[in-house]
Each structure stands twice: as structure tokens, then as C-alpha cells.
Amino acid sequence: MGIFTQRGIKVGHNKRTSSIQPVRIEHCETVTLLMKQHIGVPCKPLVNPGDRVALGQVVGDTDAPLAAPIHASISGTVKRLEMIRVPSGEDVQAVVINTDGEMRPAENLEPPSIGTREDFFAAVRASGLVGLGGAGFPAHAKLRSAAKDANILLVNAAECEPYITADHREALDKGEAVIRGIRAICEALEIREAIIGIESNKSDAIQKLKALSTWHSSANLKISVGVLPSRYPQGAEKMMIHTLTGRVVPLGKLPSAVGALVMNVASVAFIGRYIKNGKPLVSRTVTVDGGAVHTPMNVRVPIGIGLEELITFCGGLDSPPAKIILGGPMMGSASPNLETVISKCNNSLLLFTRAQAELMQESACIRCGKCVAGCPMKLMPCVLESAYRAGDLETLTKRDAMGCIECGSCSFVCPAKRELVQRIRMGKRLLREEEAKRKEAAKA
Amino acid sequence: MSEPKNSETKKSNANPAPNNSAERPAAPQVLPQVLVSTSPHIRGVRTTRGVMLDVCLALLPALAAAVWYFGLRALVVTAISIASCVLLEYLSRKIMKRPQTVGDLSAVVTGMLLAFNLPATLPLWMIPLGALVAIVVVKQMFGGLGQNFVNPAITARIVLMVSFAGEMTKWAPPLDGKLRWATDAVASATPLKVLSGGEMPTESLLDLFLGKHGGSLGETCALALLLGAAYLCIFKVITPLIPGFYIGTVALFAFIFGGFDWHFALAEVLGGGLILGACFMATDYSTSPIHWKGKVVFAIGCGLLTGLIRFYGNMPEGVSFSILLMNLLVPLLENLTAPKAFGKEGKHHGKTRKAS
Structure with a gap:
């Protein structure tokens, strides 16, 4: 059933800045x-x-x-x-x-002196590191919460968004730092396997990291490179975990629920540099x-x-x-x-x-199903959108609006140019408000 | 409990004390030509009009075949059908004071499909009547594109069929590409009629495949229709699920209930409106399920109903009625086959697979 279940969408890469160093x-x-x-x-x-x-x-x-x-x-x-x-x-x-x-x-x-796990967390906190991929979650908090469950480290170098090549350059130019970062994290968290996930359109970085990871793998730490299909949004945590490990993060849970720790490649490379020079x-x-x-x-x-x-x-x-x-x-x-x-x-x-910024006028949903076929979370964006417009919280809940990762695939593929993810976002907000109200009522 | 107090505090929040105001940012300047919107900031190239245009293109080979077999009158029937559908779409949007949508070309598709479902010899004045049913009654009265719950062209065909049974079943024998005005309107039996009489049609299977037999003007040439369907599948306008399962079910049904005769089964598949219905009418977005599981159930249902009507019903042909009936079941199917959100099943937990 591969062709019916392959999710995500094809987006023009437009990655024209990848060939020269920053x-x-x-x-x-x-x-x-x-x-x-x-x-x-x-x-x-x-x-x-x-x-x-x-x-x-x-x-x-x-x-x-x-x-x-x-x-x-x-x-x-x-x-x-x-x-x-x-x-x-x-x-x-x-x-x-x-x-x-x-x-x-x-x-x-000065380079931090790391003896214990706690030293490592403190050092990461002192470095000011937050998730460099875009979310900006404080790295020390993420590492701390993952410490208990994580048994695999996934380094996110997918960079599935068009135009951006910053992570591609990081993987290509700072490969050694990436490996050093992986080793530091895995040592501190006692993780024995690490996979660098990278989309197939970055063959130079794949080659380089493959060579490095083979060289640096040991009995205690297996480092490998996982090639991801160049399909948006492969860089989304849950998609990447599934592609690389086959594990499915339960809806509404964090990657730690399946023992995975996902970190952006630039964040890992930064840790690799920081433990060396303390900058x-x-x-x-x-x-x-x-x-x-x-x-x-x-x-x-x-x-x-x-x-x-x-x-x-x-x-x-x-x-x-x-x-x-x-x-x-x-x-x-x-x-x-x-x-x-x-x-x-x-x-x-x-x-x-x-010309690039111009967005087309919205028209009626023709029920073509492109949004459903493209949704990486297997939701029905068109259904959620109309539920939001009708204020239908029941359908929003039943059809798991909260599972939406807001990747925008649905709005991208919609031939009627409907603002799908935009309205689902609002729908999630409605649900959150409703939840808050319910909690308030329960308290009173 | 104290309304005035609340509103006062709100007010004082809105007008901050002087010592705070120094810290407040000035309202951000918005550059005049800069667009601000939430993500995503780019969109795919596919448009509704593009999709409709693709369907029109995919129908062109069958139109050419129709002219080849049934003369220029087939072209005139199609032109009148398209023109009346477009005009009625335009007028109904205008009268209902709704945004004009005639530019999305969906009315052109409906017009072409309606014409394909009519005999080339049909009196021309009946065509706008069919268009009225399709566009005004079925489509616009229920809210326009994407909102109709039954297929407009099929409903129009059925209405014409029950209203003008004689004219709608007067099939002209095919010409052989001699470009003439029209064939003589002699009543000739369609292969399906012959089949339902318990005999094999006189045409060879190749003739049936190429469309050299009586029938509605756009339904006879399986080759041209399949070419169009392949085009739609390759450009991902439709998936092959509905045509495949629909045609497959009918073939299997005919094979089993026709005494395990593959010749008979193929004649059943090629002799009537099945290919047109399965590839272009049952795949209509508005009236078929969105999710692939629903599509499969829908197509198998269409196939079974078609087989039942053809074998045990009064009529030789059952494609339009089966699609219409299954259209009505779509909301139910949609509910039953809705996909489970990723991570909701929870059956893969902890399973690990090695990365490549």
C-alpha cells in the first residue's frame, strides 16, 4: 500500500545557496x-x-x-x-x-569541565543553546527531560523547507563538530545509537557524514547516516523518527515516549564546538x-x-x-x-x-483530497477547516485537530487555495480555550 | 460581581501609567507594500481551473472518437451542452448574487460529460433541459462546486432518460470516420441490450474496444476514454483506485454470473457506459469519498450495483443508477473510512527498524 500511504508533499527546493560556504x-x-x-x-x-x-x-x-x-x-x-x-x-x-x-x-x-551528567546539563544551559532549527526550545531542558527515556539520538539535518541551506552547510562544513556533539550528548545521556537524518537531495553532506560516522562509530556508540526521501516535511520530528526508526510517536506525546531524542544538526554541532572552546x-x-x-x-x-x-x-x-x-x-x-x-x-x-509573495484568491473546496493525501499526520485538513468555520468543536476533537503539526502541506497543495492550516491553527486555539474553560469550571 | 470596577481596570490597562509608557514600543511601522500573513507563504501551482482543464483535455480523445463514429452532430451536441451549462452557471451565480465562478471551468466539464451521456441523434432542444437539471438543480441549488451530493451530469442523464425514454435510447449505428453530418437515426440495439437478451453482440471485442458500436456519443470508444483516464492518473488529477476497482468488480461479477466466459465478461465491460462512468463520473471529486479506503468501498459498491442492475434489473444498463446510489452513500462512507491520525493506533510502539 506504499503509494497510497506515502505522505507529505513535493515542494520545489529552490536551494540555490548551498554551494558556497557561509x-x-x-x-x-x-x-x-x-x-x-x-x-x-x-x-x-x-x-x-x-x-x-x-x-x-x-x-x-x-x-x-x-x-x-x-x-x-x-x-x-x-x-x-x-x-x-x-x-x-x-x-x-x-x-x-x-x-x-x-x-x-x-x-x-573556557571549555566547560564535564564530569557528571549534571555538569553537562549545566554547561549546555550556560552556553545559551536553544533548538536552532526554529522551535527554540532550551536545549538543556530538552536534554534533561530526555535523559531518562532516550535510547537513540536522531540528528535532524533534513532541512526540508525550500530555500534554506544553513543546516546543509553546517552538516557539510562542520561534520567533525557534529560528530563531537553527538559523542558528548550520547556519553552524557548513555545513548548507544545515533542516526543523522538527512534528505536525499544533499548528497555531498551525506557522503561526508557517512565517512565520518563510520570512522567514529565504536562498540559503545553506533553512529550512522539515515537518508530521508526529499519530501516535505521529513524534518518534522515525528516523521523523521518514523522514517529512521519505524517508531510511531503516540498522538499528543513527545518523542521521548518512544525513546527518541531529536536535535537539530546545528545545535549538535554547536555543542561539539562549545565543549572544545567554551564560546x-x-x-x-x-x-x-x-x-x-x-x-x-x-x-x-x-x-x-x-x-x-x-x-x-x-x-x-x-x-x-x-x-x-x-x-x-x-x-x-x-x-x-x-x-x-x-x-x-x-x-x-x-x-x-x-510575484513570489502574491497569493491567489480562495475558492470553494472541490473535495479533491490532495490535503488528506498530503497530511503527514494523516488528518483530514478539509474536514477540520470546515469544522472550524462552523465552530464545530466536536468534529475538531473527534478528527484530532490537536495532532496538526502546522507544517502547511495542506494549504500548499490545495488547488482551491484554501487557508487550511491557517484555520486549523485557529481551530486548535478554540479547543485550547475550551479546555481552559473546562478546567476553570472543574476548579470552581 | 462588580462590572464597573472591571471596566475601570481594563481602561487603566489600555492607558498605561506614564512610567510604563516609555518602555512600550511604538506601533510597528508597516511598510506599505509588504504583505503579512501566516505560513505557508508559498503555494503549489495546481489550481481548480487547472484541474478542470486537465479533465477537459482528458475528454478530448473521446470527443474525437465520437465525431469519428457519429458525425459532426456529436460535436454540435457537445457544443450546445457546454454552452448551456456555462451560461446557466453564469446566470445562476448572477441571480443568486454569489461570487462569479464560471471561470473555474467546472461547468465546461459538466457540459462535456452530459453530452457524452446522450445519443448523438437527440433532438437539440432537450440538451439545455439536461443542462438545467445538472447545473441549476443539482449543482448551484446545493451551493455550487464541491457542494453537490450527486453527480450533475449523471442526474441530468437519468432525468432525460425517464422523461424521453424513446429519444434517449434511439442509438444510431456508427459511421466509419466518413465525416458526415450525422448517422441516420435508425434504432439499433446496443451491445448491452443484446447481451441482456442472452446473446453475444455481433461486434467483435476489438470493435467494442475501439467504440464501433451503438451507444451514447462519448461512451463507446474505450480506447479513447482509457487514454484520457491514464492522462488524469499520470498527472495525479485522479487515482486509478475508483476506475480500477469499479471496472474490476463488474468484470468479475460478469465472469462469475455469466458462466465463467471471459469473452462475455469483456463484452460487458466494453459494451456500455462503464468505462466512461468509472473513469470520469464516479471519480467526480464532490461525489466520491476523499480517503482511499472510502474510494475502494465506493468503487466496489458501484460495481456490484451495476452488475445487479444489468443482470437482474429491468434495464440493460445500470452504470448511471449505481453511481447515483453510491453518491448518496458517500457521507456515510466518509465517516466510516476516515483515516486514523498518525500515532493514534499505537500499534507500532517500540518497534525499531534499521536506517538505510
Whole structure:
């Protein structure tokens, strides 16, 4: 039944920035460090306007467990603290630093000494690492929660979103760091098997990682490369776990329920680098692409760089952007202006021309079933969408709207151009509100 | 319990105290030409119009065959059918003050399919009547494209059939590509009629396959219809599930109940409207199940009903009635065969497979 059950969709790759190494931005005028670049509790600024800060110095932290500290990504002077509205609509406090042009590193940056598992978690927390693939879940919290159950580490280098090649370059250029990261994680969590999952369209990275993983495998730790079909959304955790291990994550559960720990390849490579040089998370690779930008490329940027400065680095704009997307075209968020900054979990900045940004008018559902065939979670998007429009919470629950991973495959394939995932998202919100109401009522 | 107090606190939230206001960001500037929307930001190239156009293209070989066998009148019947469907679609949207949808080409598809279900010799004034049933009664009155619960063209055919039984079953014998206006409207028996009389049709199986026999203008040439269906399958407009299971079920039924005679079974498959019905009418999106399991059940149901009507019913042909009946069952099938969400079964837990 393979042809009837093959899920996911084919999306044009548009990965034209994969052939050259990322270019590092050496000089950056200003960075704006958001105090919330992760899922969880926002950090509190630890510096005041006028303070001199060094590269890698902690400028924001909190006692809350679900958070990761923020480090200065350039050296210079704190200009001001301000509130910034991020594309998600949230208002977030930010520390603005003006460069002194020196990139002077902080004095206490040393490789962490790791003896126990707890040391490892503490080191990962101190490094400021959050999931670099886009979700931004604090890495130490993820590792800690996975420690008990995980028996396999899956390194996510699928990069199934169009345009983005940042992870592809990471896998290709930082293969050694990836392996070092895998070994560190597996050692700390006593995991004996690791698979690097990578889509078949990245043959150079597959070759390199295959060679490295064979070389570094041992009796205690088997490292291998799993080639994934180039089908969106293979990089989604649950899809990847299924393809690589055959395990099915129960609906509504986390990967740890089947003993899997999935980490983005850039996060793993970062851990590999961090345990060697102790340099916290102050920069990341960002793919800048889209028809409006002059030179599409991968850029190694200091975290917190403004979009305007980044675009200038990429040769400026060829035409005024009609859509500004942080993240991939399938799951990224659109920004209304260029006043936003790159945060830890932004893997890409896309500047679309009018032709690229134009969306077609919605028309009636013709019940072609493309959304159902394409849904990686085996949901019925068209049914959920009409249930949302009817306010039919019963159908939303019965047909598992909460299982939607919001990958956008349904909206992509819909010939009637219906806003399927958009409305399912709203439907999930309705369900969550309803659930909250019920809990409230139960309490009273 | 204290309404005024609540509204006051709300107000004070809306107008923050002066010491807070310094920290509040100014309303973000929206660049005038920048679009903001939620993801996904790109869409596939397939459109409703494209899908309909594909179906029209897939019907063209059969139209050519119709002209070859039944003369230019077949083309005129098709043209009138398409024109009346499009015009009625346009008018009903206009009168109902709904967004104009005539550009999606679905009315063209309905027009072509309706014509294919009519004999080439049908009096021309009956055609708009059929279009009225298909477009206005069946499709637009129930909300337009995607909302109709029975197939418009099939319902129209059935209405015409019961209204004008004589005209609708006067089959002209086929011409042989001599491009003429029309065949003489002599009543000739269709292969199915002969079959239901317990005899083998006079045509060879090859003639049946090529369409050289009496019947509705678009249903006779199996070769052309299958070519069109293959085109639709290759470009993933339809899946081969419904045609395959429908035709397969009828063939098996005829083979078993026809005394295990494959010649007879093939004549049953090729002699009537089965190929047209299975490939182009039963696969109609609006009136067939979405999920593949539902499609299989739907197709087998169509096949069984067709066999039952042909063998034990009063009529020689049962394709349109079986599709109509199964159309009515689609909401039920849809409910029974809805896919289980990924991870809901929970039967694979812990099973491990080695990565390649």
C-alpha cells in the first residue's frame, strides 16, 4: 500500500545557496538582543545602559528552569534597553549594544569541565543553546527531560523547507563538530545509537557524514547516516523518527515516549564546538534568499543583527520586498517591516518579490483530497477547516485537530487555495480555550 | 460581581501609567507594500481551473472518437451542452448574487460529460433541459462546486432518460470516420441490450474496444476514454483506485454470473457506459469519498450495483443508477473510512527498524 500511504508533499527546493560556504560578518554596528529567544520564560537584562560588555558576556538570564541565558554577540557599549514587538506580535524586552569594533571576547570563556551528567546539563544551559532549527526550545531542558527515556539520538539535518541551506552547510562544513556533539550528548545521556537524518537531495553532506560516522562509530556508540526521501516535511520530528526508526510517536506525546531524542544538526554541532572552546551561542548561520535580495547567500551573523544591516551585507535589495519572512516559506513568520532582528532560532531570512509573495484568491473546496493525501499526520485538513468555520468543536476533537503539526502541506497543495492550516491553527486555539474553560469550571 | 470596577481596570490597562509608557514600543511601522500573513507563504501551482482543464483535455480523445463514429452532430451536441451549462452557471451565480465562478471551468466539464451521456441523434432542444437539471438543480441549488451530493451530469442523464425514454435510447449505428453530418437515426440495439437478451453482440471485442458500436456519443470508444483516464492518473488529477476497482468488480461479477466466459465478461465491460462512468463520473471529486479506503468501498459498491442492475434489473444498463446510489452513500462512507491520525493506533510502539 506504499503509494497510497506515502505522505507529505513535493515542494520545489529552490536551494540555490548551498554551494558556497557561509560568509562571516566581521563587523556589525549594532545588535539588539531580545530577552526571549526561546520557548519559556523571558530573561531579565543583567546590564544597564552605558555598561561596557565583552563578546560572550551574559547580558540576560533568569532563575526559571525553562529559559536559556543571552550573551552579548559583539563587544561594545549598552546603548539602551527597550521593548520590541516581534513578528509573532509579542512585546519583548531587548538590550541594544553598539559595537566598539574590537570583538573583544569575555575573559572567562573556557571549555566547560564535564564530569557528571549534571555538569553537562549545566554547561549546555550556560552556553545559551536553544533548538536552532526554529522551535527554540532550551536545549538543556530538552536534554534533561530526555535523559531518562532516550535510547537513540536522531540528528535532524533534513532541512526540508525550500530555500534554506544553513543546516546543509553546517552538516557539510562542520561534520567533525557534529560528530563531537553527538559523542558528548550520547556519553552524557548513555545513548548507544545515533542516526543523522538527512534528505536525499544533499548528497555531498551525506557522503561526508557517512565517512565520518563510520570512522567514529565504536562498540559503545553506533553512529550512522539515515537518508530521508526529499519530501516535505521529513524534518518534522515525528516523521523523521518514523522514517529512521519505524517508531510511531503516540498522538499528543513527545518523542521521548518512544525513546527518541531529536536535535537539530546545528545545535549538535554547536555543542561539539562549545565543549572544545567554551564560546557561548553568539552567532549562527542564516540563509538570506528570495528574489528581492541582490546576493542570496549563507551568512554567519552575530545574534541580534538587524535585518537592514544583514541585507546591506548581502548586497542590498534589488526591488522593494513584498514579503519579509523569518524562517522558511512553509513555516516561517512574516514580518511587517525590516525593524526586526535575527534571534537564535532564525535559520533564514527570505525577501520575496511581489510575484513570489502574491497569493491567489480562495475558492470553494472541490473535495479533491490532495490535503488528506498530503497530511503527514494523516488528518483530514478539509474536514477540520470546515469544522472550524462552523465552530464545530466536536468534529475538531473527534478528527484530532490537536495532532496538526502546522507544517502547511495542506494549504500548499490545495488547488482551491484554501487557508487550511491557517484555520486549523485557529481551530486548535478554540479547543485550547475550551479546555481552559473546562478546567476553570472543574476548579470552581 | 462588580462590572464597573472591571471596566475601570481594563481602561487603566489600555492607558498605561506614564512610567510604563516609555518602555512600550511604538506601533510597528508597516511598510506599505509588504504583505503579512501566516505560513505557508508559498503555494503549489495546481489550481481548480487547472484541474478542470486537465479533465477537459482528458475528454478530448473521446470527443474525437465520437465525431469519428457519429458525425459532426456529436460535436454540435457537445457544443450546445457546454454552452448551456456555462451560461446557466453564469446566470445562476448572477441571480443568486454569489461570487462569479464560471471561470473555474467546472461547468465546461459538466457540459462535456452530459453530452457524452446522450445519443448523438437527440433532438437539440432537450440538451439545455439536461443542462438545467445538472447545473441549476443539482449543482448551484446545493451551493455550487464541491457542494453537490450527486453527480450533475449523471442526474441530468437519468432525468432525460425517464422523461424521453424513446429519444434517449434511439442509438444510431456508427459511421466509419466518413465525416458526415450525422448517422441516420435508425434504432439499433446496443451491445448491452443484446447481451441482456442472452446473446453475444455481433461486434467483435476489438470493435467494442475501439467504440464501433451503438451507444451514447462519448461512451463507446474505450480506447479513447482509457487514454484520457491514464492522462488524469499520470498527472495525479485522479487515482486509478475508483476506475480500477469499479471496472474490476463488474468484470468479475460478469465472469462469475455469466458462466465463467471471459469473452462475455469483456463484452460487458466494453459494451456500455462503464468505462466512461468509472473513469470520469464516479471519480467526480464532490461525489466520491476523499480517503482511499472510502474510494475502494465506493468503487466496489458501484460495481456490484451495476452488475445487479444489468443482470437482474429491468434495464440493460445500470452504470448511471449505481453511481447515483453510491453518491448518496458517500457521507456515510466518509465517516466510516476516515483515516486514523498518525500515532493514534499505537500499534507500532517500540518497534525499531534499521536506517538505510
